[in-house]
Amino acid sequence: MNFVPLKSGKTVEGADIEAFCNEVKGQKHVYLLAGVHGDEVEGVYCLEQLFKWLKQVENIEYPIIVIPLLNVDGYRTGTRLNSHGVDLNRNLPSACWALEFTEGKYNPGPKPFSEPENLFLKKLFEKYTPSIMISFHSWKPMINFNGSCKGLAEFIATYNSYPVKSDVGHPTPGSLGNYLPQAYSAPVITLEFPVLEGETMMLKDIWKENETAMREMILSLDNFIS
Numbered sequence: 001m002n003f004v005p006l007k008s009g010k011t012v013e014g015a016d017i018e019a020f021c022n023e024v025k026g027q028k029h030v031y032l033l034a035g036v037h038g039d040e041v042e043g044v045y046c047l048e049q050l051f052k053w054l055k056q057v058e059n060i061e062y063p064i065i066v067i068p069l070l071n072v073d074g075y076r077t078g079t080r081l082n083s084h085g086v087d088l089n090r091n092l093p094s095a096c097w098a099l100e101f102t103e104g105k106y107n108p109g110p111k112p113f114s115e116p117e118n119l120f121l122k123k124l125f126e127k128y129t130p131s132i133m134i135s136f137h138s139w140k141p142m143i144n145f146n147g148s149c150k151g152l153a154e155f156i157a158t159y160n161s162y163p164v165k166s167d168v169g170h171p172t173p174g175s176l177g178n179y180l181p182q183a184y185s186a187p188v189i190t191l192e193f194p195v196l197e198g199e200t201m202m203l204k205d206i207w208k209e210n211e212t213a214m215r216e217m218i219l220s221l222d223n224f225i226s
């Protein structure tokens, strides 16, 4: 399947944020997004591998937008936050957005959509309406779902055996998971891949344990989106 580059966005420091779409036309788009948190290399790597495979398959009949790395500045410096010290996954205008935060790593910014990286997402959502968002992170392995995609989360779990959760255990105001179901009725799957620890586990091992899950997710997504 051929993917064409869309007009890039810009980070705080002026780096390009790349985005690609396949050439299938449709009203709503499946989003595949990684690197919202710059230090979560595991998610970025897994989407990179999935994207390589996507370019080889031909039988996908729904529109896809791929954003391989949103927080380009944070990825370069190995930090969760963007160059303004903002958590991009707390900076979206969900109903529960709040200026207060408990820890620096959850800094939501001065107001929703204050950050250029998220303004780029906003622009894409306005132009290419989302049907579902699959966001690639790393933390405690789990498949977190927001909105009507529990069935898909459970389907993925049959392949990677990660726990399926509607709640990560702490509030996430201003996250994509809170924002997209409200703004676009688009559900969100937040994939938390394991974090690399020690010297025995490698990125390719994380991909290996998720490769089938990710491919089957793409091949069956049609059955789970409206």
Ligand SMILES: [Zn+2]
Binding pocket: 036, 037, 040, 137, 138
């Ligand atoms: Zn994350």
